[in-house]
Amino acid sequence: MPNSVIDMRILHLSDTHLLEGGRLHNAAVDTHEALLRVLAHFDADDRIGLVVASGDLSDDGSVRSYELLRDALEPWAAARNARVVYAMGNHDLREGFAAVLGGGDPSGPLDSAITVAGVRVIVLDSAVPGAGYGRIRPGQLDFLRRTLEEPAERGSLVVVHHPPVPAATVLLQGLALQQPEELLAACAGTDVRAVLAGHYHHPLCTVAAGIPVIVSGGVANTADVLAPVGVEHATRGSSATIIDLEDDESVRATAVHVHGPGDGETVLMLDHDAVQRIIRESGVPGAAGGAGAGASAGAAGAGADADADAESDSPHPADVVGDAEQPAGEGTAPAAAAL
Numbered sequence: 351m352p353n354s355v356i357d358m359r360i361l362h363l364s365d366t367h368l369l370e371g372g373r374l375h376n377a378a379v380d381t382h383e384a385l386l387r388v389l390a391h392f393d394a395d396d397r398i399g400l401v402v403a404s405g406d407l408s409d410d411g412s413v414r415s416y417e418l419l420r421d422a423l424e425p426w427a428a429a430r431n432a433r434v435v436y437a438m439g440n441h442d443l444r445e446g447f448a449a450v451l452g453g454g455d456p457s458g459p460l461d462s463a464i465t466v467a468g469v470r471v472i473v474l475d476s477a478v479p480g481a482g483y484g485r486i487r488p489g490q491l492d493f494l495r496r497t498l499e500e501p502a503e504r505g506s507l508v509v510v511h512h513p514p515v516p517a518a519t520v521l522l523q524g525l526a527l528q529q530p531e532e533l534l535a536a537c538a539g540t541d542v543r544a545v546l547a548g549h550y551h552h553p554l555c556t557v558a559a560g561i562p563v564i565v566s567g568g569v570a571n572t573a574d575v576l577a578p579v580g581v582e583h584a585t586r587g588s589s590a591t592i593i594d595l596e597d598d599e600s601v602r603a604t605a606v607h608v609h610g611p612g613d614g615e616t617v618l619m620l621d622h623d624a625v626q627r628i629i630r631e632s633g634v635p636g637a638a639g640g641a642g643a644g645a646s647a648g649a650a651g652a653g654a655d656a657d658a659d660a661e662s663d664s665p666h667p668a669d670v671v672g673d674a675e676q677p678a679g680e681g682t683a684p685a686a687a688a689l
Contacts, residue, residue, distance in 0.1 A: 354596035357504060358469055359397040361432075362591040362603075363388065364404040364511075364548025365568035367441065370414035376584075378617040381409070381570045382418050384588045384610065388569055389426050391608045392590070400466050401427045404548040404566060405439025405476075405511025408446065416450035433466045438475040439511035439548065440482045440525065440632075459490055468503035469595060470541075474533075476512040482525035482632030484512025484549070486533050494536045501541040505599065508537060513547035513565045515558050518575040521582040521620065522550055524629035524637075534559035544593070544601045553589060553605035564603045566591040571617050582625050584618035586610070 366385050367375045375381045392398065401423055408415035419436075427434045436451045438444065444456035453460035459475035472494060476484035486494075498506060514530035517523045527533070537545065537559070544562040551568035552575055567589030577583035588610060594602040620628070 354598045354600060356397065356594045357597045358399050358467055358595040359395070360400045360402055360507075360546075360593040360595070361392055361395075361398045362402045362404065362546055362564065362566040362593050363569055364566040365406040365439070365551055365570050366403065366419060367406055367409035367568075367570035368415040368418050369409050370412040370418075373410075375409055375570050376618050379570055379586060382422070384569050385419070385422055387610050388588050388590050388608045389422060391606070392592075395592075396430060398427075398430050399432050400469070400471070401432055401434045402471070402507075402509055402546055403434065403436045404509050404546055405437045406441045406548060406568075406570075407436060407439065407451075408442050409570075411441070411443025411446050413446045413449055416446050420450055433464070435462075435464065435466075435471050435473060435509060437473045437509045437511055438477045440477050440484065442477060444475075444477075444479075459487065461490055461493055463497050465502060470497070470502035470506040472497055472506060472508050474508065474510045476510050476527060481634075482628070483634050484510075484525075484527040485529070486510070486527070491532060491536050494533075498537070498540040498542065504595065505541045505543040508533075508542055508545045510545065510547055512549050513554070513563060514545060515554070515556055515563050515565075517550055518552070518554075519573065519577065519582055520580045521625045521628060522573075524625075524633040525549075528634060531559075534561060537561050543595065543599065544603075546593070551584060553591060555603050555605075562601050562603075564591060564593060564601075567605060567607075580622040580625060582618065582620040583616065585613075586615045586617050587613045 367381045407419050423434050438447060438460050444460060448456040448460060453462055461474050463472045474486055474490055476486055478485050512527035514527055514533045517526050542561055544564055547565045550565050551571060551573035553567040554565035556563050569588045571584040572587040574583035574585060588608045590606050592604045592606060
């Protein structure tokens with residue numbers, strides 16, 4: 351890679367968890383302030399051509415929270431002639447998301463595909479209304495396969511909130527993407543250069559089915575992957591990821607911690623009982639606590655199929671690949687409000 355040249359630089363953000371009315375995330379973190387601090391950290395980088403916001407953009411699903419996000423990201427990106435791509439997460443509510451950020455008909459998954467400087471960016475909505483775990487429905491997989499039939503000039507990226515790789519903590523295992531192998535199989539043998547995700551609130555880079563998977567850390571807080579098993583612990587601190595697409599088709603990801611006041615302070619501590627309660631309330635119906643990514647059969651698989659039947663695969667208004675711009679359910683965000 352020493353002789354490679356950066357074709358595109360991407361600022362990958364996730365889990366901003368914005369709220370209306372100046373409310374604090376987990377009664378501790380001003381996530382709007384954290385987002386502005388993160389953007390300011392990258393002010394001097396004029397090579398960024400794309401900003402990816404990979405879900406859990408709002409914590410309460412309010413229209414105002416999405417306006418705060420738009421008003422922060424869009425001018426910042428425009429000053430660099432960069433594009434912004436938004437993906438749904440389990441805390442996002444489709445109606446508010448679509449009203450402010452676009453993406454199509456909020457009665458179904460908000461999927462889209464755009465091309466930026468020859469790189470195709472495919473966004474998949476993995477949110478399950480009223481739940482914390484994720485699922486890509488059959489109609490969405492069909493949309494993905496159709497979109498990938500013809501290679502893009504500089505390859506494709508897939509953006510999805512729930513990563514298609516296992517989680518580090520029991521809580522996130524219980525709120526994982528179901529049947530991740532289906533997503534990976536749809537990407538295999540195509541021009542997909544990487545899958546970009548969030549949800550885990552800590553940086554992670556790995557390879558699954560031969561495809562790089564890049565999970566960006568959270569803007570809202572940082573998950574403690576060394577917490578005792580069964581306990582969920584998060585600390586104050588924000589991170590983002592710089593992704594460089596090189597001209598030799600390689601992909602380089604660099605996790606960046608953005609320092610702020612009180613870094614490292616505990617902002618969330620859930621004991622075993624609280625973790626299991628959240629999994630029961632927001633995890634796969636009928637699945638045992640801790641069933642995680644890769645659960646493709648048994649109770650987890652059956653529960654996921656049941657929820658898919660309850661939500662139809664609506665047509666994709668954004669089922670057009672081109673240079674056009676691109677929350678779960680109604681009421682409040684899912685019960686996994688701690689994340």
